[in-house]
Amino acid sequence: MDEKKDILILAIESSCDETAAAVVKNGREVLSNVISSQIALHTLYGGVVPEIASRKHIEKINQVIEAALAEAGVTLGEIDAVGVTYGPGLVGALLVGVAEAKAIAYAAKKPLVGVHHIEGHIAANYIEHKELEPPFLCLVVSGGHTHLVCVKDYGKFEIIGRTRDDAAGEAFDKVARAIGLGYPGGPKIDKVSKSGNPDAIAFPRAHVEDAPYDFSFSGVKSAVLNYINGCNMKGESWNQADIAASFQKAVTDVLVENAMHAVREYGIDKFAIAGGVASNSALRDAMKKACENKGVHFYYPSPIFCTDNAAMIGVAAYYEYLNGTRHGWELNAVPNLKLGER
Ligand code: KG4
Ligand code: ZN
Numbered sequence: 001m002d003e004k005k006d007i008l009i010l011a012i013e014s015s016c017d018e019t020a021a022a023v024v025k026n027g028r029e030v031l032s033n034v035i036s037s038q039i040a041l042h043t044l045y046g047g048v049v050p051e052i053a054s055r056k057h058i059e060k061i062n063q064v065i066e067a068a069l070a071e072a073g074v075t076l077g078e079i080d081a082v083g084v085t086y087g088p089g090l091v092g093a094l095l096v097g098v099a100e101a102k103a104i105a106y107a108a109k110k111p112l113v114g115v116h117h118i119e120g121h122i123a124a125n126y127i128e129h130k131e132l133e134p135p136f137l138c139l140v141v142s143g144g145h146t147h148l149v150c151v152k153d154y155g156k157f158e159i160i161g162r163t164r165d166d167a168a169g170e171a172f173d174k175v176a177r178a179i180g181l182g183y184p185g186g187p188k189i190d191k192v193s194k195s196g197n198p199d200a201i202a203f204p205r206a207h208v209e210d211a212p213y214d215f216s217f218s219g220v221k222s223a224v225l226n227y228i229n230g231c232n233m234k235g236e237s238w239n240q241a242d243i244a245a246s247f248q249k250a251v252t253d254v255l256v257e258n259a260m261h262a263v264r265e266y267g268i269d270k271f272a273i274a275g276g277v278a279s280n281s282a283l284r285d286a287m288k289k290a291c292e293n294k295g296v297h298f299y300y301p302s303p304i305f306c307t308d309n310a311a312m313i314g315v316a317a318y319y320e321y322l323n324g325t326r327h328g329w330e331l332n333a334v335p336n337l338k339l340g341e342r
Pocket of ligand 1: 016141142144168170172185190276279280281306308
């Protein structure tokens, strides 16, 4: 009798400022996860410069893939499919990964599986929670997205809420810049907030009328800017840690409230978080507490699987591969790809 063969995915991610490659076995076991971060480079400019990101991806991608295969102890010949993020993201950055994945798949005669970046973020939860299976609810909070998603099955999603303006991570980054913390803002606000008072300043908690699962973060961002301007005009000093902690609390309060509303209405007792902002310690604590109160199982990836990485793309590609998703050589970068589109 045939022994069940392991399925190995080589995954590539280059949608923003991390050049990443990974090898994932049977969808849940990460054999390698190599990330070359460009953060130090973009810090000089206070944010991601798309042209620089693309050039760095080109420089690093071969090395990163080679390292991922070597660390996993796997040859290209042993790979079952090549998975790659083809959207959403920066078009020039995405193109580097897509072109590379096509070249490898063509040369090694392997199937090509294009992956939606957000599907990857959600799939990051499968790595450390072997028991987690759809259906579940997931809050995706990254630099570019804030989505409340019902994961109905592998690769099947219903977006039940989204931001009307800024993404949560974008708000963190802008506020960090305003209070002199610089880029990348999220982790810095997380850190200084620990020495601040989250109740010091009452920043607004915006709710969108008739859309209980939608978000809006431009108001709280403006409120922070107004608060600082007001202090400056009156010649008063302001406290960086208190502003950071109060802003962080205002954002997490809304994220948790809307999430718990969805848990109630959908009657699903599994809730996950994903994306760069999901590594925020205040959000993790608040969400954990809220889920415990409701008797809901709470899932979250380790920080390394929250921010951009290729292991999560490998997991998503595995389930897409099982579902029969195959892309041809015409696969292109799609900067505004919608979740669930193929
Ligand atoms: O998922 P990600 O790495 O890239 C995108 O797909 O956008 O998310 C990056 C975002 C940035 O806005 C960054 O400031 C934010 O995630 N972030 C955090 C934390 N770590 C990263 N935000 C709040 N707290 C953190 N600890
Ligand atoms: Zn991301």
